[in-house]
Amino acid sequence: MHEARLFVGGKWVDGESQTTVADKFSGEPVGLVHNASREQVALATRGVAQTQAGRPTVPHDRFLVLARASELLRERTPEFVQIMVSDAGFTVQDAQREVERTVQTLLISGEEAKRIHGEVVPMHGAPGWNGRLGFTTRHPLGVVAAVTPFNSPLNTVAHKVGPALAAGNGVVLKPASLTPVTAEHLVRLLLDAGLDPGLIALVHGAGSTVGQWLLEDPIPAFYAFTGSTEVGEHLHRTVGLRKTQLELGSISSTLVCADAAVEKTAALCVNAAFRKAGQVCTSVQRLYVHELVLADFVDALRDELSTRKVGDPADPQTFVGPVISVGNADRIADWIERARAGGAKIVAGGNRDRQVIEPTVLVDVTPDMEVMCQEVFGPIVSVRPFQDLDATINEVNGTPYGLSAGIFTADVNRALTAAERIRVGSVHINETSSSRIDLMPYGGVKLSGMGKEGPRYAIEEMTEERLITLGRQ
Ligand code: NDP
Numbered sequence: 464m465h466e467a468r469l470f471v472g473g474k475w476v477d478g479e480s481q482t483t484v485a486d487k488f489s490g491e492p493v494g495l496v497h498n499a500s501r502e503q504v505a506l507a508t509r510g511v512a513q514t515q516a517g518r519p520t521v522p523h524d525r526f527l528v529l530a531r532a533s534e535l536l537r538e539r540t541p542e543f544v545q546i547m548v549s550d551a552g553f554t555v556q557d558a559q560r561e562v563e564r565t566v567q568t569l570l571i572s573g574e575e576a577k578r579i580h581g582e583v584v585p586m587h588g589a590p591g592w593n594g595r596l597g598f599t600t601r602h603p604l605g606v607v608a609a610v611t612p613f614n615s616p617l618n619t620v621a622h623k624v625g626p627a628l629a630a631g632n633g634v635v636l637k638p639a640s641l642t643p644v645t646a647e648h649l650v651r652l653l654l655d656a657g658l659d660p661g662l663i664a665l666v667h668g669a670g671s672t673v674g675q676w677l678l679e680d681p682i683p684a685f686y687a688f689t690g691s692t693e694v695g696e697h698l699h700r701t702v703g704l705r706k707t708q709l710e711l712g713s714i715s716s717t718l719v720c721a722d723a724a725v726e727k728t729a730a731l732c733v734n735a736a737f738r739k740a741g742q743v744c745t746s747v748q749r750l751y752v753h754e755l756v757l758a759d760f761v762d763a764l765r766d767e768l769s770t771r772k773v774g775d776p777a778d779p780q781t782f783v784g785p786v787i788s789v790g791n792a793d794r795i796a797d798w799i800e801r802a803r804a805g806g807a808k809i810v811a812g813g814n815r816d817r818q819v820i821e822p823t824v825l826v827d828v829t830p831d832m833e834v835m836c837q838e839v840f841g842p843i844v845s846v847r848p849f850q851d852l853d854a855t856i857n858e859v860n861g862t863p864y865g866l867s868a869g870i871f872t873a874d875v876n877r878a879l880t881a882a883e884r885i886r887v888g889s890v891h892i893n894e895t896s897s898s899r900i901d902l903m904p905y906g907g908v909k910l911s912g913m914g915k916e917g918p919r920y921a922i923e924e925m926t927e928e929r930l931i932t933l934g935r936q
Pocket of ligand 1 (some may be wrong): 574610611612613614615637638639640641668669670674675678689690691692694695697698709710711712713743744757838840866907911912
């Protein structure tokens with residue numbers, strides 16, 4: 464059995480108690496995770512703060528460490544894939560993609576370390592100030608606390624840790640308690656790549672204890688959080704005036720207009736709705752399809768799904784594996800059943816075997832059903848016909864969230880109108896709401912959060928700007 468220990472004060476140490484980690488498909492115990500005590504959380508933040516202040520790093524060395532980490536991860540891909548299949552229940556395909564993206568995230572973070580710069584301020588623009596120079600510089604904040612979710616246990620962690628280190632900060636990481644093993648391996652990888660052991664700490668344990676102690680700790684200057692809106696709001700209130708980056712919940716929509724390429728679009732939507740068993744914040748949850756192509760589109764979704772395998776995530780052919788917990792599987796199955804009882808029709812999927820929910824396509828849904836008005840975070844897509852684009856955009860905007868949206872159309876005017884009017888952090892034209900590469904600015908509006916991920920943008924958030932002015936005596 465694998466033991467996920469804590470990394471505190473530059474050493475691997477035992478916690479005050481241990482919890483069993485289960486394989487997400489078989490349910491068998493596969494590991495033990497050590498839970499940190501309150502004192503260990505305090506030691507972790509203090510230790511990282513002392514190293515960060517006492518042994519400052521220089522940008523090119525940070526680049527070298529992160530580039531080496533990226534290369535090591537590429538070499539260790541099979542090991543990381545295997546860990547995530549068990550730790551998160553990801554299929555081999557999903558785990559492989561997450562490792563490939565993390566290789567990029569670490570490398571881009573390293574590259575951005577070399578490009579941290581300020582700007583020249585035109586002081587001469589003010590009357591009487593000719594001859595005085597002004598420029599800004601960017602400085603690390605100190606300690607970044609990273610609190611991360613279960614559904615991207617490697618890449619989301621890298622999106623916090625990579626930019627934080629690239630910016631010259633130290634990091635205390637509290638990963639999701641459902642996926643501790645992946646985070647532990649990432650910390651080992653960074654140390655193998657040459658990271659100063661004093662610059663990182665890893666504390667495992669429940670959000671309500673270890674997470675909460677980290678929020679109450681006075682040392683972190685920045686909280687990088689991805690997770691639910693509920694916990695994000697709580698974090699924001701608790702940490703007071705300290706800076707945060709909050710990547711929160713979503714109900715993401717994608718629109719398919721009458722002039723979209725039906726089969727190609729359906730294949731993209733199937734991937735975007737069901738990868739990671741739908742446990743992706745930008746997953747296509749609501750699919751608005753123009754009524755002229757509705758029947759063909761639903762057939763294409765069904766055809767596409769009929770070729771996909773469901774079940775054991777360790778089988779390289781499997782497309783949809785288990786969701787993260789029995790509790791989540793119960794909730795999702797319940798929402799399918801309640802939608803069906805309320806008049807929705809199941810045109811694909813709908814069945815469940817333990818934690819595996821078949822990829823499910825619902826039609827005849829109404830806006831008040833849970834599958835439409837709450838975040839599903841599971842393998843369900845609800846299809847709604849539309850006629851009038853304006854009314855549909857209003858419906859898309861009618862949730863408290865605003866993370867991402869997609870629209871498929873050959874009409875550039877229609878696409879631009881939609882992009883201007885849909886209030887989200889990103890709109891993808893001829894792509895789904897779930898389109899993402901790791902260098903782009905990524906984040907939501909409304910209750911989907913604030914602040915941006917993407918190494919260049921995160922580094923801006925994780926540094927502070929200083930203005931320096933200079934003139935002759
Ligand atoms: P949670 O909000 O439940 O947990 C996220 C992290 O916060 C976990 O590490 C959790 O610990 C911790 N936590 C919980 N309570 C506290 C607390 N009181 N103080 C400090 N930390 C705490 O999210 P999930 O892990 O369930 O992830 C799913 C959610 O994440 C979905 O809503 C999804 O939309 C969102 N998400 C958003 C993304 C985005 O980019 N906008 C991307 C990915 C996911 P523990 O695990 O121990 O409970």
